[in-house]
Amino acid sequence: MPELHDIANEFIRQEIDEFIERPDERARIIGLFAKASEQMQAIAAALIDGDHETVDRLTAEAIAAGVHAMEVMDDGLIAGMAIVGIKFRQNFIFVPEVLSCARAMKAGMVHIEPILSAAGIEKLGKVIMGTVKGDLHDIGKNLCIMMLRGAGFEVIDLGVDTSQDRFIDAIEEHGANILGMSALLTTTMPNMGKTIEAFIDAGLRDDIRIMVGGAPVTQDFADEMGADGYGKDALACVSLAKQFAGKA
Numbered sequence: 001m002p003e004l005h006d007i008a009n010e011f012i013r014q015e016i017d018e019f020i021e022r023p024d025e026r027a028r029i030i031g032l033f034a035k036a037s038e039q040m041q042a043i044a045a046a047l048i049d050g051d052h053e054t055v056d057r058l059t060a061e062a063i064a065a066g067v068h069a070m071e072v073m074d075d076g077l078i079a080g081m082a083i084v085g086i087k088f089r090q091n092f093i094f095v096p097e098v099l100s101c102a103r104a105m106k107a108g109m110v111h112i113e114p115i116l117s118a119a120g121i122e123k124l125g126k127v128i129m130g131t132v133k134g135d136l137h138d139i140g141k142n143l144c145i146m147m148l149r150g151a152g153f154e155v156i157d158l159g160v161d162t163s164q165d166r167f168i169d170a171i172e173e174h175g176a177n178i179l180g181m182s183a184l185l186t187t188t189m190p191n192m193g194k195t196i197e198a199f200i201d202a203g204l205r206d207d208i209r210i211m212v213g214g215a216p217v218t219q220d221f222a223d224e225m226g227a228d229g230y231g232k233d234a235l236a237c238v239s240l241a242k243q244f245a246g247k248a
């Protein structure tokens, strides 16, 4: 099993040592970073530090040097955000700090987006994506969108705080038959179920396939609310969409 000293970056080692207390989380995070290159660890460190300029520079350098966009995303940006999430939950940092980290994450995503979103030749289908009503988290949704576009889907992004009506209008307006909803708060998760009910009431439920995701969402929750699929990450989001489009 990887140990703390297997991580080259001193800042990351200190962060884990100081802030990651739960043994299961500690083992998971150490495993994540022990397999990441020093360059990816440096990107994660800058993200945790909320230093968007450094994330911007290091991500651009890594992509220019030929590092795969998925590696930058998983081992650099998402790995860094995993530590931020735990520090936030444990009240070691607060909303202003997390906003700086989110800004740094977005500075990195700017460089990976053109690669992951490079339009496929054949359009696989149209997907409507949005974060549900009351919820302002959009980083994970945006990653899903990049990956969907990269896989060849046309994606209409409704942004955050999306009402049921807006989801319904978008499906009708764009003639899309796949809907993806994201929620990061336990208080906004029920809005996914309410949106599904609204589609039933509007007589449109049978015309569309609905997928849901976001950190607190589970397969059980998705089944309970009547979604057609649950995805734990952006890769799962793409496979679901492909399955729905009959292109799996």
Ligand code: B12
Pocket: 078, 081, 084, 085, 086, 088, 089, 090, 095, 096, 098, 099, 102, 134, 135, 136, 137, 138, 139, 140, 141, 143, 144, 180, 181, 182, 183, 184, 185, 186, 187, 211, 212, 213, 214, 215, 216, 230, 231, 232, 233, 234, 235, 236, 237, 240
């Ligand atoms: C960044 C962040 C913020 C930023 C958001 C910036 C932004 N533009 O998104 C800011 C500072 C604004 C913020 C605010 C708040 N936040 Co916040 N935030 C986070 C944090 C640290 C990271 C979220 C993130 O970006 N993760 C990285 C991405 C890549 O992961 P992801 O979103 O899970 O997405 C992946 C998968 O879930 C999946 N996925 C996502 N969507 C979809 C959709 C589909 C269809 C599919 C298939 C898959 C899929 O694929 C993605 C890519 O792999 C989380 C901690 C955490 N553990 O998640 C807390 C967290 C979500 N926040 C939390 C809270 C409490 C809040 C606030 C209420 C704080 C406050 N007191 O004001 C506010 C709420 C604001 C609002 N109304 O939405 C809590 C929620 C707790 C709960 N049980 O509900 C968390 C869990 C932190 C904690 N306490 O542990 N937050």
